[in-house]
Amino acid sequence: MIQIDPSKILVRYNVKMEKQMTPEEAAEELYPKDKLVYPIAKAIFEGEEDDVVEGLEKAIGSGKDPISLIDDALMVGMGVVTRLYDEGVIFLPNVMMSADAMLEGIEFIKKKAGKAPTVKGKVVCHVAEGDVHDIGKNIVAALLRANGYDVVDLGRDVPVDEVIASVEKENPLMLTGTALMTTTMYAFKEVNDKLLEKGYRIPFACGGGAVNQDFVSQYELGVYGEEAADAPKMADFIKEHGDNIVKLREKFHKH
Amino acid sequence: MAVARFTKMAYAKADDMVFGKAVKPVKAGLGLEIGAGYTTPEVNYAPRPEAGASKEKLVKEYERITTDIMARMVQIGAPSVVLETEHVQQMSNHPDWGAAVAHAQKTIMEDYHDEYGIKCALRHTIGDIRENRDFLQLRGDKYSVFLEAFEECAKSGADLLSVESMGGKEVFDYAILRNDMAGVLYGIGVLGSMDMEMIWSDIAAIAKKTGTVAAGDTDCAQANTAMFIAGGLLDKNLAHTLAIIARAISAPRSLVAYEAGAVGPGKDCGYENTIVKAIAGVPITQEGKTSTCAHSDLMGNLVMQCCDLWSNESVEYHGEFGGTTVQCWSETLAYDCALMNVALESGNEKVLRDMFVASDINRDPQGYVLAYPNAYRVGQAIVKDGNDIYLRAKNAALECIKIVEEGAKDKLALSRFEATALANAKAAFEALTDDKEKFMSDCLDKYKKEVKVFLPENYGL
16 A cells, blocks of 8 residues: 555545534534423424424423424424525535424324415426436425425426426426436427416426436526535525526526 | 355455456457456447337447447557447337347457457446336336346347336435435345345346356446535535445445356446445446536446446437547547557556545545555455445445545545435434344335335345
8 A cells, every 4th residue: 555645636525614512512503492392493403303303392381383393393493404505504414304394294283273374385306208307306396495485396207298288287487307318308399388388487496327417408498406405595595586487597507 | 045255355455446457357359358457448329219120220330320329449559449329218118129239249349359459348238127117126027028038139239238127216215315224225225235245146147147247236226326426516406425434335246247247348337336346355346527417426436446348338329520429439438548558558447546635535526535555445345344234335325425425534525415414314323223133124114104105126126
């Protein structure tokens, strides 16, 4: 073996740039102070489903309105999670576990309240026809749900016509498509063309494996997402600024 | 099924392992011997998306690809080349498509071999089509089509048979996104190994019947998923310390192919292959700096350390300034191989190998563990309990953790996040039972409940 000083040939930027604060310390600074809400937000951050439900039970028992706890406690906890993820303090598995815990909390509230909460908007997600690689889509769907969106998950290997039918039925603010392979991503063009034929002009966010910005830019509704975490940001952008594809591309196309 | 488990190492010591030489070289194709003292480029490619529209279009595309590569190899004086065709789904779902492509490619390669004497072989990597829209369908109707695809390609010109099989992936995908180490171990080490045993026994039988080579598998579906999610130094999707644990566990899983009759060369994207070579002595393909056309990794030089074939992973076929992509990348691979072959001819192979390693060993925990002296140690941990697919996978994980911990005390800098993830993983593995049956039973209950797409019958459970 050759022994050299590694600092002469490489830089571990992740070590060099690491934040001083631990994730727990950073989260602690962001939790709400309300003593009934704090444990719920903390349990969301920690991904502890049972603790989330326990916290919700206590809060409801103390007179809090179940439905309002979604925005005031669950989403606040998830907001801590997504903010720290965006800042590079925590990693994706933490977000996934928190999202699981939040969904468990929402289910509990639905049962308690006997009605469904309002959501920020609806997004249809699918994996391209012919493609069964769905881990990217699962991440996208989890991140969208974690950010308060209602996700219609069509699954993997979804026929083009089924995608179109779902858009017609659900009237989503955005459609997402993921693909791993160059040969399957061609289905995105078909989806685009059929949507246009029927007069739908919703943003079609595409990403995954072999998908690249050049390819997605070739069809009118396409917006390329390099990271799964771009999906909720795109949905937020659409809610705030409308669904203009050019503006979305200006914001999210990085290359 | 009769499999011969590895319970000892093929190499007496790690330092005996070099590129271009394997304990058990493999003869294949037209005059080629892999692992017999020289390295060879293995060029991999993907057809343009529109080429999949019909069988004729696809065959034509592969004819262009094959001719381009063979012509460039001759133009620059490369003595040998392997072509790897990774099936697009149409070629495996319709075995006659795959067979037609294999036949067309081999015809061109034979012409070049006859005219110039260039040594060459054709690998076909069948797509793991054993699934339907909702579930893996590892043992259903699709299994016979899957095997038929191997056989038809073998009969039509493919010399080396491979696959990137997906057993265990449904549990793994769920577990890796939740830092669930037991699930990673169950998915790759147990379910993956069980499926590997079934398919490779059958693939090896097809290779025997057709006079071709059962070459090997890669844990692309799982360990590479972890590596891709982990990404670069600044990505925040998975701790790299967890990605390398998944990789270590993938070694005993990929080893199963050789226990069931495969002989190598293992497939390029199996970054676990150095560990496999240490145990099984088979030749291996690797990819690194030459696969940046397909993905990034953090060990572009290191991974050349013990390769026998050197690959570019995959590149879409289209034009570049210097020719088509396959011409450009095959040329790059060929010059890398020329350098390694110079080292072999001049007795400098260990120097070059160690320079490759020194380039990347401290870049990331993944390269650190896969550096051949450490990879060898993971191998030793595997063969210690070689007859128990659960224990040997657990051993691999624990040895991997130990190696990273040692590295962190030396020159391998870990972020606090990576160190914490490592410590949590260590606690999770140490808490696991040593009893395979109990582990299996606990996991079966847990993942049947938690993973909607997990069907135990896929594994005969």
